[in-house]
Amino acid sequence: MDPVRIVSGTAVPLDRSDVDTDQIIPSDWLKQVERTGFEKGLFSEWRDDRDFVLNQEQYLGANILLAGPNFGTGSSREHAVWAIQQYGFQAVVCPRFGDIFRNNSTKNGLVPVVVSPDVGEQLMRAVEADPTLEITIDVERRTLEAPAIGLTTNFPLEASVQHRFLEGLDDIGITLRQADEITTYETTRPRWFPTTANT
C-alpha cells in the first residue's frame, strides 16, 4: 500500500447508524474475481434514490465519509473497503466501527477515524450546514481538525498500524521477517491437530 500521512478535504454526511457491509456493497458485486471496479457497487441499492446523499451535487468530490455509529458491521467482505476507496474516499469518520471492517481498512490505507458520539454529531450537522467545510486528518499526530468550526480532536490508532500507514508497509513482508520464529513454533504443535492429509 501507499503511505498515508494527511487526508484533507470535504466530507459526505451519511447520517445513518448500523450501516452494514451488505449495504456498503451488496452481495451481487462479490462475484467479481478482480480487485477493481467496485466503486460502481458502493451503496448501489441506495444510490438509485436521487436524494441519497452521495447523489447530491454539493458533496461531489468529497474524500471523507462521515457516518453514524456501527459503520461496517456484518460480513467480512473487504470489497466494502475497496468500494469506498475506489469511489474516492480516503478516510471514514464515525463513532464506532465493526471490527473486521476497521481491520480491513487498515490493510488498504483507508484511514478509520473513531470520534466521540458528540463530535460525530457535531461534524454531521456542520457538514450538512456547510458542504465545503474543510477537514484535515493527520495520521502522524492522530488528530482530526475542522478549523472553521473550531474543532480539534484526537483519534485512536495503534502505534503498529500508524507505522504501517506512514511507511506504506506490507504486513506479509513484515511477518516473513519472522520466518524462523514461525518454523520454531511449528515444531511445538500437537501432532494430532488436523491436516487435510490425515484421516
Add this chain to the structure above:
Amino acid sequence: MTSPKTLSEKVWDAHVVSRQAGEPDLLFIDLHLVHEVTSPQAFDGLRLAGRPVRHPELTLATEDHNVPTQNTNLEIADPVSRKQIQTLRNNCADYGITLHPMNTPGQGIVHIIGPEQGYTMPGMTIVCGDSHTSTHGAFGALAFGIGTSEVEHVLATQTLPQSAAKTLAITVNGELPPGSTAKDIILAILGRIGTSGGIGHIAEYRGSAIRALSMEGRMTVCNMSIEAGAKAGLIAPDQTTFDYLKGRDHAPKGAAWDEAVAYWKTLATDEDAAFDKEVVLDAADIFPHVSWGTNPGQVSPITGQVPDPSQISDPAERNAAERALDYMGLTAGTPLKEVAVDTVFIGSCTNGRIEDLRAVAAVAQGRRVSPGLRTLVVPGSWAVKGQAEAEGIDQILIGAGFDWRDPGCSMCLAMNPDKLAVGERCASTSNRNFEGRQGRGGRTHLVSPAVAAATAIAGHFATPEDLAPVAPLKSQEG
C-alpha cells in the same frame, strides 16, 4: 504460579509465535477455511508477489456461496458465478489445496463441513474469509472471520498479527421454556446487548442453559456472535464436545485421542479468571423470538407486537427503528403472529444441520404448507442431506409440501438464484436481516427452525403449539 486465564486467553497464548512490545501478537493459525468469494484477490496477491502457500495441508476449501441448490449436476448458469467457482478450482489446483467442489460428498457450507469432518477441535485457531467463522467457537476453538488481505497473509505465512481483544462473559442459566431453542437464546442475547454489544470483545457463553445444548445448538449460538459485533464466541469443551468429535474423520485416534482429551480438559476458564464485561440472562425468560427490523438486535418474543418507535428514547435507535419499519412494511402495534409471510427459508450455517431439519420434520409431520407459500429447505452439506434422507426427513418434508434442495448458502445471502423479490416477506433461519440481504427489497425475519416450520404451515408467524393438532391416522382396517 501463572495468573488465572479465560478459555480464549489460554487458546490465544498457546498460539503466540512472537510477542513484541508495541506490536500485535503474531498468532499461528491451525486451520484456514477458504471459499470462492473472499479468496480470488488473495491468490492473485500471492501470485503477484511470487509467494507459495506455506501450509496447503492446513487449508481446506469448499464451494458454497454461489452454488445453485437445484440441478447441481449441471454447470452453473450464471457466468459470473461460474467464473468465480472456476477461479477457486484453478487456485486450489495451482497451490495444492484440498477442495470440495459442488455436488461432491464433502461439499457444503464452510462452517458446516469443518465440524462434521472432524477438522474443528478444541484449542485450535481457525480463520476464514467469512464473518460466521465464529461458529467453530462452539468447540472451544478461537475462530474468527478475516478480510481478503488477511486471507492472503495466512496463505503466505500461516500466521496473523492480532491485537488483544477484551473478554465478555455471556451467562445463560436455568432451563429454557418448552418450544425455545438455541436460536432463541442467541436472538434474546442480541435483543439485550444489541449489534454493538460485543465490538472489540471475544465472547464466552457459559451457564447451565449453554451446557445443556447439543453441539448443533452451541454452533447456532456461537455462529451469531458476530451479529453482536464480537470478534469470536467460544464455549468450553466438555463431554458433549468429546462425544461429538470421537470417531470423526480427522479427529485424533487411539493414544492421540486420550492425549487430546487430556489437553482439552485444561482449556476451561479458570475459576478466578476475570472478564472485562459480563451479561447474565435467565433461560426461563427466553421465549421463541422473531426479528422485526433490519438488524439482528431488533427482535421481540413472538407473542409480542411490532414495536412503536415513538416509545424508544434513544434518538439514534428510534431513527433506526422508524427506518426499519418503513423498509419492512410493518405497522407499530401489529401482533407479530398476525404478520403473514410469502417465503420460508430453512438452512444456512446457523440452522442447516441435522438437528435443525429434525425439528422442522417434527412440525411438518402430518401437516401441509400453507397454500401459495414458497418454501426452501437447504441442508448445510451433502452429509446433512444424506443423513436426513436416511432418516426419512426428506419424505416427511416433501409430503408436507416443502421444497427439498441441494446444499449451499442459498437464500442466506442470495448470491445464487435463490432470492426474494422486492417486498417479499420471509421467515428465515439464517443470521442476517439486513436490507436486501436475501434479495433486493426483500424483507427478512430471523427465527428458529421450529418457528420457521410452524410459520410455513400457518402462513403467518406461529409456534408449533399454535398449530391445530395433527389428526390421528385413520385405521387401515375396519
